[in-house]
Every structure is written in structure tokens, then in C-alpha cells.
Amino acid sequence: MTAPTESRSAKRTSAASEITTPPPGATVPAVDPAAGQEYELSDEVLGNECFGCGPHVEHGLQMKRIGRDGTTAYGEIVVKREHQGAPGLAHGGILATAMDEILGTSAWLTGGRYVTGRLETDYLAPVPVGSTLYLKAWCNGVEGRKAYIEGEGRIGGPDGPVAVRAAAIFVRVPMEHFTKQR
Numbered sequence: 128m129t130a131p132t133e134s135r136s137a138k139r140t141s142a143a144s145e146i147t148t149p150p151p152g153a154t155v156p157a158v159d160p161a162a163g164q165e166y167e168l169s170d171e172v173l174g175n176e177c178f179g180c181g182p183h184v185e186h187g188l189q190m191k192r193i194g195r196d197g198t199t200a201y202g203e204i205v206v207k208r209e210h211q212g213a214p215g216l217a218h219g220g221i222l223a224t225a226m227d228e229i230l231g232t233s234a235w236l237t238g239g240r241y242v243t244g245r246l247e248t249d250y251l252a253p254v255p256v257g258s259t260l261y262l263k264a265w266c267n268g269v270e271g272r273k274a275y276i277e278g279e280g281r282i283g284g285p286d287g288p289v290a291v292r293a294a295a296i297f298v299r300v301p302m303e304h305f306t307k308q309r
């Protein structure tokens with residue numbers, strides 16, 4: 128019998144694959160102070176009905192955006208019973224949604240309107256119902272219409288263990304993406 132080895136995902140320090148790693152030459156934009164308004168504007172664009180951040184969406188995540196530092200975004204969700212998969216534990220899809228929301232916030236902080244093109248997630252520890260997931264996301268670079276964003280969710284406190292990591296490509300879109308009738 129072979130000795131147990133540390134899992135590959137535990138050894139990795141980033142969720143980013145080759146696809147979600149920015150190419151050489153991608154740069155992190157200097158933040159335009161006006162860019163902070165973009166995600167406030169997103170309330171107008173998306174309404175307050177967003178499953179990730181709508182404050183009145185009963186069974187939604189109601190993610191709170193609690194701060195920013197340049198293109199780095201901070202947020203929190205409280206995992207509710209409606210978010211569970213296995214008894215007492217958050218569903219993985221729900222955690223991916225939380226990561227999508229905070230990574231999306233970082234993308235918008237770069238100064239455009241973005242949608243998720245690709246989202247990669249690593250799950251490192253179970254997240255109990257009732258716990259707060261402390262979210263952080265940052266921009267690794269923008270190239271053309273693509274923003275390469277990474278993030279993590281911690282439990283037990285903002286400096287607690289990382290329970291989930293994600294990396295994504297967000298693609299910049301015009302306002303019509305949200306407003307056109309389909």
C-alpha cells in the first residue's frame with residue numbers, strides 16, 4: 128500500500144490554468160477613479176435581481192461588496208440552508224457562483240462591462256452552512272477584450288484557510304449585451 132500523497136489541488140497555489148493565465152504583455156490597468164462607479168451602475172444594468180448580489184433575492188447569495196483596492200475586490204456571503212449540497216455543506220455550484228460574482232466585480236473595476244467567458248474552480252475545504260465566506264479577487268492582466276481575474280474564498284475569517292479558489296477570463300461587452308431584447 129502506498130502512503131497517501133497531498134492532493135494536486137492542495138499543492139497548487141493558483142486556480143489558473145494555461146487558458147486563464149494572461150499572455151505576456153497583458154497589463155493590469157491603472158484604475159480610473161470613475162471605474163468604481165461601473166459596478167454600482169451594474170445595479171441599474173442588472174437590476175437588483177442578480178442571484179449573486181441582489182440584496183433582496185430571497186434565496187440568492189446576497190453577496191456584499193465590502194471594499195476595493197485598485198482592481199482588487201472584497202466581498203462576503205453567508206452560506207444559507209438553501210445553498211447546501213451535501214447535508215450541512217455548501218453546494219459546489221453555489222461556491223462557483225460566489226467566485227463568479229467577486230471575480231466579476233474585479234473585472235468591472237478594470238473599467239469596463241464584462242461577462243464571464245470561462246471560470247475554473249478549485250475546492251480545497253468544505254464550507255459549512257451558516258459560515259461566512261470571505262471573498263477576494265484581483266486582476267492579473269487585461270489583453271484586448273479579455274480580463275484575466277483570479278480569486279479566493281476563505282472561511283473562519285478574512286485571513287482563515289482558503290476553501291475555494293478560482294480563475295477566469297471575463298470578456299468585455301458593450302451595454303447592448305445587457306439591454307438588447309432576445
Ligand SMILES: CCCCCCCC(=O)SCCNC(=O)CCNC(=O)[C@H](O)C(C)(C)COP(=O)(O)OP(=O)(O)OC[C@H]1O[C@@H](n2cnc3c(N)ncnc32)[C@H](O)[C@@H]1OP(=O)(O)O
Binds near residue numbers: 241273298300
Ligand atoms: C459587477 C458585475 C459582476 C457580474 C458577475 C456575474 C458574471 C456573469 O455571470 S456573466 C453571465 C455568464 N456569461 C455569459 O452569459 C456570457 C455568454 N457568452 C457570450 O455572451 C459570448 O460568448 C462572449 C460575449 C463571452 C464572447 O462573444 P463575442 O463578443 O462574440 O467575442 P469573441 O470574439 O467570441 O471573444 C472575444 C475574445 O474572448 C475570448 N473568449 C471568449 N470566450 C472565451 C472562453 N470561454 N474561454 C476563453 N476565451 C474566450 C475569445 O477567444 C476572444 O479572444 P481574442 O480577442 O484573443 O480572439
